[in-house]
Amino acid sequence: MRRNPEIERIADNAEQCQRYFFGTTPNQKRAMRKRWRVNEYVRLCPNVYARSEYYNSLNPQERAMHLTRTLAIKYPQRIFGAMTAARVLGFECPWSNAEMEHVQIATEEAISKRRQGTCERIYVHPLTYVVHNGIRVTSPERTLVDCGLRYPYAKALGIFDSALRSGMVNAKDVEKTCAGLHKDCSPVRKLLRDADEKSENGGESFCRAVILDAGFARPELQHEYHDPANPKRTFRTDFLWKYERKAIVLEYDGMEKYTNKHMTNGHETRQIVYEKRRREDALRRAGVTTILRTDYEEVRQPRSLIQKLLNSGVPMALDLR
Structure with missing residues (x-):
């Protein structure tokens, strides 16, 4: 043409x-x-x-943000909510969510047709907004409440983790928002109880959500160990359980650890695997009794992960009461 x-x-x-x-x-x-x-x-x-x-x-996150920026310019009076607002605010959202490439538009008006193409209207009352990077979105606390009520626990926990980590919102403000609604906000309160700002990324949050949902005890995040052979070398573990003289570590391997040059510092996969072994040796010298590994695919279909944790003696939440 x-x-x-x-x-x-x-x-x-x-x-x-x-x-x-x-x-x-x-x-x-x-x-x-x-x-x-x-x-x-x-x-x-x-x-x-x-x-x-x-x-x-573009990846799914980028597509979603491109569409949001476009609609914010085309319709400047619109207010975005739920997952769309969470993305704009910089909270970590799951790529696998079925609604990733849709945008949620908050409204106080009666909704006759919720979804039209890529746009979905959601009822939010009272509807107030903040402006973030030139885009109108629901407040951080209301955004968390709507995400907690709309999405499954395992998908929402990462949003709550990253929101608390950002310092943009705190649990008290979210509780106050829940108190002002005539809704059952128990899913939001559960997410607040389990949220942890120490979680470093959405993959680790998803993994922890699956572990907690299966009834295991809450792990300690980002515990720091010093290598006895070289005290200047320190390592932080993704998940740690200390129980009856055991120190069980679970490491979550996102593929980015092997493919993203920013995370690998340009090292080849062989070098990264070698460093992983050195790290495991140091953790054992520091007193870790068991080191387990998992990845996104195993967490997504968690039967083998759950059996692995059970076989290794990871305590259930009931065992610690």
């Missing part, structure tokens, strides 16, 4: 701002629609487009 310099400039500018683009004149809308029909563009919702190659290069 013939090149359209005006449309190309609009698309270039949108990509530089990490968002999608839309037409503001009949000619622009017509030109974008033509390119969508021949698969040059992806259409996210009416009159919102992305170049197909650019769209395919």
Whole structure:
């Protein structure tokens, strides 16, 4: 199709701002629609487009934020809530959530049709907002309440962990918001009890949620050990249980530990595996009796993980009462 310099400039500018683009004149809308029909563009919702190659290069989190930024410009009076607000506020959200590429729009009006394409309307009352990075979202505490009520425990715990870690919200404010609602907020209160700002990422939060949901005792997070052979070397463990002279460590291996150059410091996988063995040797010298490992796939289908923890003597919550 013939090149359209005006449309190309609009698309270039949108990509530089990490968002999608839309037409503001009949000619622009017509030109974008033509390119969508021949698969040059992806259409996210009416009159919102992305170049197909650019769209395919984005991960689910990036796609969600691109759409949110676009709609915030196209409809500046909109207030975003639930998972969308959590993403805007910088809370860690699960990639696997089925609603990842949808946006939640908060409203106090009666809702006749909840979802239209990629947009879902959610009822929030009283509806107030804060502005974060130029986008209107529900307050951090209301955002946590709505996420806690809408999403399963295992998916929501990471949002609560990262929210507390950010310092943007505290448990008392969330409790106060719950008290002002005529709803059963027991799922939110359970999340508040179990949330821990020491959790370093969403994968570890998801893993801990599955462990707690299975009835195991709450582990200590990020416990620091010194290597007796070299006291200057310290190691922090993902999860630790100390019980009846046992010190059981569970390490969560996200694939980023092996593939993300920022996390691996540019080291090859072989070197990383060697460092992992050195680390395990140091932990055993420091008194750790058992070292277990897990990953996202095992946590997602946790039967083998649960059996592994049981076989290793990880205590159940009831055992410590």
